Amino acid sequence: MQELIERAATDLAAASYAVALTGAGMSTESGIPDFRGPQGVWTKDPDAERRAYLSYERFVADPGAWWKERLSAPIGALGSLEKTEPNPGHRALVELEKLGALRCVITQNIDNLHKKAGSRKVLEYHGNAFLLRCMNCNARFDFGEFDLQKLNEEGKLPPRCPDCGSVVKSDTVSFGEPIPQDVARQSLGEVVKCDFMLICGTSAVVYPFAALPRTARARRAEKEREALSGLVAVERLPAVTIVEINAEPTPLTLEGVSDYLIQGNTGDVLPQLVERVKAKMGAAKG
Numbered sequence: 001m002q003e004l005i006e007r008a009a010t011d012l013a014a015a016s017y018a019v020a021l022t023g024a025g026m027s028t029e030s031g032i033p034d035f036r037g038p039q040g041v042w043t044k045d046p047d048a049e050r051r052a053y054l055s056y057e058r059f060v061a062d063p064g065a066w067w068k069e070r071l072s073a074p075i076g077a078l079g080s081l082e083k084t085e086p087n088p089g090h091r092a093l094v095e096l097e098k099l100g101a102l103r104c105v106i107t108q109n110i111d112n113l114h115k116k117a118g119s120r121k122v123l124e125y126h127g128n129a130f131l132l133r134c135m136n137c138n139a140r141f142d143f144g145e146f147d148l149q150k151l152n153e154e155g156k157l158p159p160r161c162p163d164c165g166s167v168v169k170s171d172t173v174s175f176g177e178p179i180p181q182d183v184a185r186q187s188l189g190e191v192v193k194c195d196f197m198l199i200c201g202t203s204a205v206v207y208p209f210a211a212l213p214r215t216a217r218a219r220r221a222e223k224e225r226e227a228l229s230g231l232v233a234v235e236r237l238p239a240v241t242i243v244e245i246n247a248e249p250t251p252l253t254l255e256g257v258s259d260y261l262i263q264g265n266t267g268d269v270l271p272q273l274v275e276r277v278k279a280k281m282g283a284a285k286g
């Protein structure tokens with residue numbers, strides 16, 4: 001494993017535009033249960049999964065009723081997220097950003113822990129459990145911006161966007177709900193320009209998030225074909241290096257989407273990676 005960490009540090013320090021993709025594996029180390037793991041929320045309660053699949057349909061059909069029900073059940077499947085704290089993996093990504101070695105974190109996690117740790121550029125692909133979102137203009141709001149209990153008592157649910165008047169929902173993306181356009185567009189933009197991708201704690205099986213590493217990989221294959229065809233001048237396009245940090249091999253490992261896997265917990269591996277990157281960047285400067 002040390003050799004692979006060294007290799008990743010070399011690749012990362014040499015990259016000109018690195019991004020990280022993160023998933024549930026990073027959050028479980030902060031004590032947040034995942035959904036599909038052995039102790040997952042849905043593994044233990046399959047009915048909860050069925051309800052979750054119906055949630056967005058029900059929101060669209062009757063947003064007022066959806067909100068009413070939601071307000072009657074204050075604690076969601078993930079428990080009390082307010083009390084959770086970032087772990088060494090989150091803090092390592094903050095350090096990489098401060099070093100200038102990482103440009104952006106694209107996360108599937110809704111727990112706000114990357115921002116809480118101090119990462120500045122975070123794209124929350126599946127939303128943020130602490131925010132609300134206008135379904136029309138994508139404006140985000142803190143929960144505190146609406147008096148939800150009062151709206152409930154006065155029969156005025158759902159909350160409405162002060163900017164455009166449309167229905168407001170929790171920012172967390174439900175099953176069947178499209179990824180908010182702004183986040184989807186920005187994420188794709190990052191993926192298309194990166195020359196290094198660090199995939200942390202996710203097996204990337206949930207689409208469309210799962211398309212992001214595959215898009216980066218396909219882009220390289222396409223450029224290689226173009227270069228071989230002789231139709232284009234040999235353009236010095238960055239080859240994308242894709243590295244996974246995960247407890248287990250994933251479909252990305254098995255399909256050859258990633259170049260290599262560092263097998264381990266993100267909370268252990270990422271801080272070691274930071275130390276090696278620091279050493280290399282220090283050496284390069286000196």
Ligand SMILES: [Zn+2]
Nearest residue numbers: 134137161164
């Ligand atoms: Zn709006």
